[in-house]
Amino acid sequence: MNNPNPQLKRSMKKEKSKEELTIDQKINRRNFISFATFFGLGGAAFGGWKWLYNSPVEPAGITAGARKPLRRALNKTELFFRNFFSNNHLVKTYPKSMAAKVVRHNSDIGSEGKLPPENWLLQVHKKSGEVLQISLDEIRTLPKTEIIYDFKCVEGWDQISHWGGVRFIDFMNHYNLGDEAKLQYVGMETPDKKYYVGLDMPSALHPQTLLAYEMNEQPLPGKHGQPLRLIIPVKYGIKNLKRIGSITFSDTRPRDYWAEQGYDYYSGL
Amino acid sequence: MKAIKEKHSLAMRWTHWVNFPVLTIMIWSGMLIYWANDEYKITIFGHTYVRFFPDWYYNLLHIPSRLAEGMAWHFLFMWFFTLNGIFYVLYTILSGEWRDLVPNRHSFKEAFLVLLHDLHIRKMAPPQNKYNAAQRIAYTAIIIMGIGSVITGLAIYKPVQFYYLTWLCGGYHFARIIHFALTLGYVFFFVIHVVQVVLAGWNNFRSVVSGFEVVNEQSKPAIETQHEEGEE
Numbered sequence: 001m002n003n004p005n006p007q008l009k010r011s012m013k014k015e016k017s018k019e020e021l022t023i024d025q026k027i028n029r030r031n032f033i034s035f036a037t038f039f040g041l042g043g044a045a046f047g048g049w050k051w052l053y054n055s056p057v058e059p060a061g062i063t064a065g066a067r068k069p070l071r072r073a074l075n076k077t078e079l080f081f082r083n084f085f086s087n088n089h090l091v092k093t094y095p096k097s098m099a100a101k102v103v104r105h106n107s108d109i110g111s112e113g114k115l116p117p118e119n120w121l122l123q124v125h126k127k128s129g130e131v132l133q134i135s136l137d138e139i140r141t142l143p144k145t146e147i148i149y150d151f152k153c154v155e156g157w158d159q160i161s162h163w164g165g166v167r168f169i170d171f172m173n174h175y176n177l178g179d180e181a182k183l184q185y186v187g188m189e190t191p192d193k194k195y196y197v198g199l200d201m202p203s204a205l206h207p208q209t210l211l212a213y214e215m216n217e218q219p220l221p222g223k224h225g226q227p228l229r230l231i232i233p234v235k236y237g238i239k240n241l242k243r244i245g246s247i248t249f250s251d252t253r254p255r256d257y258w259a260e261q262g263y264d265y266y267s268g269l
Numbered sequence: 270m271k272a273i274k275e276k277h278s279l280a281m282r283w284t285h286w287v288n289f290p291v292l293t294i295m296i297w298s299g300m301l302i303y304w305a306n307d308e309y310k311i312t313i314f315g316h317t318y319v320r321f322f323p324d325w326y327y328n329l330l331h332i333p334s335r336l337a338e339g340m341a342w343h344f345l346f347m348w349f350f351t352l353n354g355i356f357y358v359l360y361t362i363l364s365g366e367w368r369d370l371v372p373n374r375h376s377f378k379e380a381f382l383v384l385l386h387d388l389h390i391r392k393m394a395p396p397q398n399k400y401n402a403a404q405r406i407a408y409t410a411i412i413i414m415g416i417g418s419v420i421t422g423l424a425i426y427k428p429v430q431f432y433y434l435t436w437l438c439g440g441y442h443f444a445r446i447i448h449f450a451l452t453l454g455y456v457f458f459f460v461i462h463v464v465q466v467v468l469a470g471w472n473n474f475r476s477v478v479s480g481f482e483v484v485n486e487q488s489k490p491a492i493e494t495q496h497e498e499g500e501e
Contacts, residue, residue, distance in 0.1 A: 156306030
């Protein structure tokens with residue numbers, strides 16, 4: 001806006017201020033509004049992030065170790081994705097030749113060493129209070145199901161492995177656990193109670209969920225949870241409890257080893 | 270004579286600036302998750318050139334041993350990332366702005382000319398509208414990458430329930446690799462994007478905040494006299 005005539009410039013300015021803003025005023029006004037909004041919202045977003053990042057950790061209970069709002073979000077998100085769960089959605093299975101010969105082993109909390117099968121009985125706590133004591137030989141007489149699938153660890157690795165055992169749904173039917181199947185949750189613990197998982201009933205009764213006693217067509221080795229372990233392909237490995245000692249049923253969430261350490265309770269795939 | 274020329278719609282600016290911090294959080298929480306099984310590397314003829322990521326890098330950003338936390342963040346902010354993306358795509362389609370964005374049959378040839386121009390090999394850039402051909406390709410590609418991240422993400426998040434997505438992505442293992450590679454793509458895009466924004470200057474940058482550019486109206490809008498290169 002170079003004007004050689006200062007007189008004219010002044011008069012122009014006077015007129016303009018009455019009528020409308022100059023182009024520079026318009027530019028400045030819009031710049032101010034948009035950048036003020038930009039930095040205002042940006043600051044608010046940063047504040048929100050700081051708040052969330054430093055939000056209090058949930059009180060220790062069935063779940064623990066996560067920040068309160070993030071835990072709430074995890075639970076809500078899982079409720080949403082549970083809508084997609086179906087017994088018709090099956091994990092992909094593979095030919096036997098693709099199963100790993102050396103099966104990866106991450107941890108054996110609660111299942112260290114060997115446990116002679118004759119010293120072991122599976123304890124099933126019925127709703128009535130009755131406790132079934134079931135031997136491995138008895139479980140072996142039930143119809144056997146094998147599965148070769150891609151085992152998925154929450155850490156991010158996956159491995160095709162081969163398992164054999166009795167389907168949990170077959171086990172429930174055989175022992176007339178129909179009343180128990182109507183409850184919402186199954187809890188499983190190792191004999192020493194050092195490792196424990198909680199499972200929602202639909203996932204436990206999924207047609208590919210096994211109480212496994214074989215790996216690669218051999219009895220389970222010590223490291224892989226002998227004499228009986230859980231194989232639940234609709235969950236991450238952390239839920240695939242090794243060396244089951246007891247099974248319980250409830251309408252409230254049973255305790256879960258990794259949910260107490262900040263992981264999602266559901267951990268479904 | 271200065272004049273205000275409207276450039277970017279409020280919806281475009283809003284989604285752009287929402288996406289920036291959200292994607293940053295997704296990449297950060299993704300690294301917290303990736304740390305737990307950091308198996309990807311670039312190996313050519315037996316020599317490993319890049320390992321994702323070196324220990325000093327992990328330690329610098331306090332990445333180690335935060336898998337559970339990373340998953341909690343990732344599975345919250347995935348909602349914002351996805352919803353913001355859906356909103357942007359719907360808006361771009363319904364408003365007709367896609368016409369300025371989607372590459373046309375000339376774009377690939379012209380993008381090469383733009384590249385030569387940007388590298389100071391060629392004097393003149395091809396004529397353009399709001400976005401040049403290279404931008405059309407880049408900004409459309411980044412949306413397709415975003416859709417790819419959501420699909421591969423769902424494929425590894427619920428590989429049993431969304432088994433068809435996992436199949437579509439070439440299986441669980443491969444879907445995870447694509448998901449990771451797309452993230453590297455975002456970082457690459459970000460670097461180029463920021464360099465171009467800096468080169469294009471203040472007027473251009475401001476338009477993504479305030480929506481307009483200041484142009485000089487005396488120069489007739491002829492094809493070869495662009496006020497700016499109009500980068501970004």
